[in-house]
Amino acid sequence: MTFRTLxxxxxxxTNWRFILIVLFSTSFTSFxxxxxxxxxxxxxxxxxxxxEKDMGIIPAPVFNPAFGTGIAVLPVFVYRPKGFDxxxxxxxxxxxxxxxxxxxxxxxxxxxxxxxxxxxWIDAYLGYASMKFKYYDNIDTPEDDYRExxxxxxxxxxxxxxxxxxxxxxxxxxxxNYIKENAELPDGLEQSFEWYHTPGLKTSYDSxxxxxxxxxxxxxxxxxxxxxxxxxxxxxxxxxxxxxSNYKSLTLEGDKIIASRIYTQLGYGNLPLHExxxxxxxxxxxxYITGNFLNSSILTAQAEFRWMxxxxxxxxxxxxxxxxxxxxxxxxxxxxxxxxxxxxxxxIFPKFKINVALDVAFGRKSANMYFSLSESF
Numbered sequence: 001m002t003f004r005t006l007x008x009x010x011x012x013x014t015n016w017r018f019i020l021i022v023l024f025s026t027s028f029t030s031f032x033x034x035x036x037x038x039x040x041x042x043x044x045x046x047x048x049x050x051x052e053k054d055m056g057i058i059p060a061p062v063f064n065p066a067f068g069t070g071i072a073v074l075p076v077f078v079y080r081p082k083g084f085d086x087x088x089x090x091x092x093x094x095x096x097x098x099x100x101x102x103x104x105x106x107x108x109x110x111x112x113x114x115x116x117x118x119x120x121w122i123d124a125y126l127g128y129a130s131m132k133f134k135y136y137d138n139i140d141t142p143e144d145d146y147r148e149x150x151x152x153x154x155x156x157x158x159x160x161x162x163x164x165x166x167x168x169x170x171x172x173x174x175x176x177n178y179i180k181e182n183a184e185l186p187d188g189l190e191q192s193f194e195w196y197h198t199p200g201l202k203t204s205y206d207s208x209x210x211x212x213x214x215x216x217x218x219x220x221x222x223x224x225x226x227x228x229x230x231x232x233x234x235x236x237x238x239x240x241x242x243x244x245s246n247y248k249s250l251t252l253e254g255d256k257i258i259a260s261r262i263y264t265q266l267g268y269g270n271l272p273l274h275e276x277x278x279x280x281x282x283x284x285x286x287x288y289i290t291g292n293f294l295n296s297s298i299l300t301a302q303a304e305f306r307w308m309x310x311x312x313x314x315x316x317x318x319x320x321x322x323x324x325x326x327x328x329x330x331x332x333x334x335x336x337x338x339x340x341x342x343x344x345x346x347x348i349f350p351k352f353k354i355n356v357a358l359d360v361a362f363g364r365k366s367a368n369m370y371f372s373l374s375e376s377f
Contacts, residue, residue: 073097076373078352089114089211090352094373096127104131108155121161121169121204128154133291139335139364149273149291153179153193159202169204173223181273194233196272200225212374213353214247215254227275237269237296243283245377257306261377266328267296277324279337279363283377285322286370287339287363295324295335302339304376314345314355318376339363343370 077093094110108127114120134146154177161171175198182191202223208214225239243263250256263284265277277298280290285300300322308314320339325331341361348356359370370376 074373078349078354085117087117089118105129106131119163121163121171122159124156124158126154126156134289135294136292139293139337139366146292149181149294151179151181151274153177153181155179155274161202161204167205167207169202169206171202173200173202173225174198175200175225177274179272179274195230196233196235196274197228198225198239198275199228200239208247210353213355214259215249215257216247218244218246220244235270235272237267237271237275239268239271239275240264240266243377255308258303259306259375259377260301260303262301264299265297268327271296279322279324279339280368285320285337285339285363286318286341286359286361286376287320287368288337288366289368292366293324293335293337296326297328297331298322298324299331300337302377306345306375308345308347311350312347314347315343316345316357316359317342318359318361337364348373 073096075095078090079093080088080090091114092110092112096106096108096110098107099105106127106129108125108129110125111123113122115122130152131150133149133151135149136146155175156177157173157175159171159173161169163169175196177196177198178193179196180191180193200223202221204222205218205220208217208219221241221243223239223241225241227233227235227237229236241264243261245259245261248258250258261283267275267277273294276294276296277284278288278291278294279285279298279300280288280292284298285302300320302318302320304316304318306314306316318339318341322337322339323331323334324337325334339361341359343357343359345355345357348354354374357370357372357375359372359376361368361370
């Protein structure tokens with residue numbers, strides 16, 4: 001069972017980042033010449049003790065060959081101070097604590113903030129993990145023919161987007177990771193921690209009518225990232241990620257919806273393991289064990305039928321298809337990845353239309369179960 005926490009952006013990060021994202025994703029305006037009083041009146045006041053909020057702590061078992069059997073605790077706090085304009089999206093504070101019986105663990109926190117009628121959109125997370133995964137060179141490999149991949153270290157990411165015009169956002173992103181990772185290193189070879197600093201630029205188009213359960217609208221993102229190379233590293237890469245989602249209601253009540261999504265990552269150069277793409281993370285492609293299949297690039301498409309048949313309960317059915325490959329010019333040399341599945345929904349936070357999701361998905365010679373807060377995309 002894979003965990004993914006609330007992600008209003010639905011922006012997918014790859015392998016090491018999706019360990020946290022699946023289980024839970026700088027430019028600054030100068031106010032030097034602006035009077036303080038005007039600044040406080042212009043930006044939503046954060047100093048406000050009267051909140052519109054929902055919160056919960058969700059313990060859940062994990063049954064996933066990638067992570068091992070264990071338990072996860074997912075606290076989430078969704079809020080909008082009453083001093084904020086109603087047009088301002090709710091903000092979220094999230095946490096994750098996961099332990100399993102084989103010694104793997106992770107802990108992290110994620111914060112999403114919307115300010116000034118969504119003029120400013122800030123996302124940040126920080127986490128530490130020690131995890132092991134099974135990596136197969138191809139999908140037809142026997143079950144006992146794999147390499148064990150280990151990750152250990154700190155992961156952080158921040159994005160600061162500014163609304164330049166209606167629905168359109170632009171801003172910097174920055175990842176800073178301190179990681180030790182290997183894929184069954186030979187005996188006697190020491191593996192050390194290394195810094196990976198990856199700045200970039202992100203743009204987004206968001207016309208959704210609700211960031212947690214959209215009934216109508218579009219949501220798209222484009223991110224360009226590049227590693228700041230150090231002399232001690234053998235890695236040097238650039239990465240492009242693109243995601244486009246559409247939501248269309250089939251009824252006036254909005255209880256039946258068709259949602260679709262296209263996502264791609266294009267990796268150029270020599271990517272470390274934590275930057276590679278992998279099917280299995282539910283926003284990317286369900287039905288696979290996260291970390292079993294890795295490569296520099298991926299292209300996926302998904303479609304989903306969502307039906308809230310009562311005030312609290314709903315169901316979904318979905319299908320998808322993807323290809324996993326190395327460099328973009330090697331698109332023809334790929335691994336084909338079909339996906340199909342279904343799931344149930346329970347509206348745990350009615351005020352903000354946030355569902356708890358349980359999905360079962362089947363891939364090519366693979367299957368997986370997903371427990372998450374919010375929809376897949």
